[in-house]
Amino acid sequence: xxxxxxxxxxxxxxxxxxxxxxxxxxxxxxxxxxxxxxxxxxxxxxxxxxxxxxxxxxxxxxxxxxxxxxxxxxxxxxxxxxxxxxxxxxxxxxxxxxxxxxxxxxxxxxxxxxxxxxxxxxxxxxxxxxxxxxxxxxxxxxxxxxxxxxxxxxxxxxxxxxxxxxxxxxxxxxxxxxxxxxxxxxxxxxxxx
Ligand SMILES: [Mn+2]
Numbered sequence: 612x613x614x615x616x617x618x619x620x621x622x623x624x625x626x627x628x629x630x631x632x633x634x635x636x637x638x639x640x641x642x643x644x645x646x647x648x649x650x651x652x653x654x655x656x657x658x659x660x661x662x663x664x665x666x667x668x669x670x671x672x673x674x675x676x677x678x679x680x681x682x683x684x685x686x687x688x689x690x691x692x693x694x695x696x697x698x699x700x701x702x703x704x705x706x707x708x709x710x711x712x713x714x715x716x717x718x719x720x721x722x723x724x725x726x727x728x729x730x731x732x733x734x735x736x737x738x739x740x741x742x743x744x745x746x747x748x749x750x751x752x753x754x755x756x757x758x759x760x761x762x763x764x765x766x767x768x769x770x771x772x773x774x775x776x777x778x779x780x781x782x783x784x785x786x787x788x789x790x791x792x793x794x795x796x797x798x799x800x801x802x803x804x
Contacts, residue, residue: 613702613802614643614800614802615777615800615801616643616645616778616798616799616800617776617778617781617782618633618635618778618781618796618797618798619778619782619784619796619797620795621785621794621795621796622653623653623792623793623794623795624791629658629794630650630651630653630654630657630658630661630794631647631650631657631758631796632650632662632664632665633645633648633665634646634648634665635798636668637672638672638673640703641701641702641703641704642672642673642699642700643700643800644672644676644697644698644700645697645698645699645756645800646664646665646668646695646696646697647695647696647715647756647758647796647798648661648693648715649694649695649713649714649715649758649796650662650690650692650693651692651693651694653793657691657693657794659690659691660687660693660735663683663686663687663693664683664687664695664734667683667686668683668697675708676697676699676708676710676743677710677741679697679710680695680734680738680741683695686735688735692733692735693713693734693735694711694712694715695711695713695715695734696711696715696727697709697711700748700800705802706746706747707745707748709743709745709746710744711727711729712729712731712732712733712734712739713730713731713732713734714759715729715756715758716755716761716763717729717754717757718755718757718763718765719754719755720752720753720771721748721749722751725752727744728742728744730742748802750803750804751803751804752802753777753780753800753801754799754801755771755780755784755797756798757784757797758795758796759793760789760793760795761788761789761796762789765787765788769783769784777799780799781798781799784797785797
């Protein structure tokens, strides 16, 4: 089973830099780590916090998602802090684990319900008791992570199959559902059907 992915991101109106960051990184032998991070506030300071967490993930993509959040928490001390969510896929076993802290939106269009939840908190400031959730996925499932600059209305209004590929879907969600007054990001992963 193969996967495809796409992502789209735009800064808040009037800003040149986004305080959101994402990571989509395959790792051997059968892994894929996908994360979306929203640095608190906006501009350079938010971007610095988000990019610091992204660097932690890129440096060790095969690590357990909970360990990646713990390492990010240490790396983000003294920054604005961030909220973040991660999916770590095992593409051989068709399994995925999820962990999240704070307000990153998650929508999964799946054959068997997959409804991950994040714990309240701020990475870099106040780390909650962490929770890792594990799921099996099916061909045709579509996973969406989105920052709070995107209206969650899309979750009930769009047909995830309406776009031919994940990149088009991510761009379409951003185009139609970005609020404008916050950095907005969408990451889409689709399992080949
Ligand atoms: Mn935001």
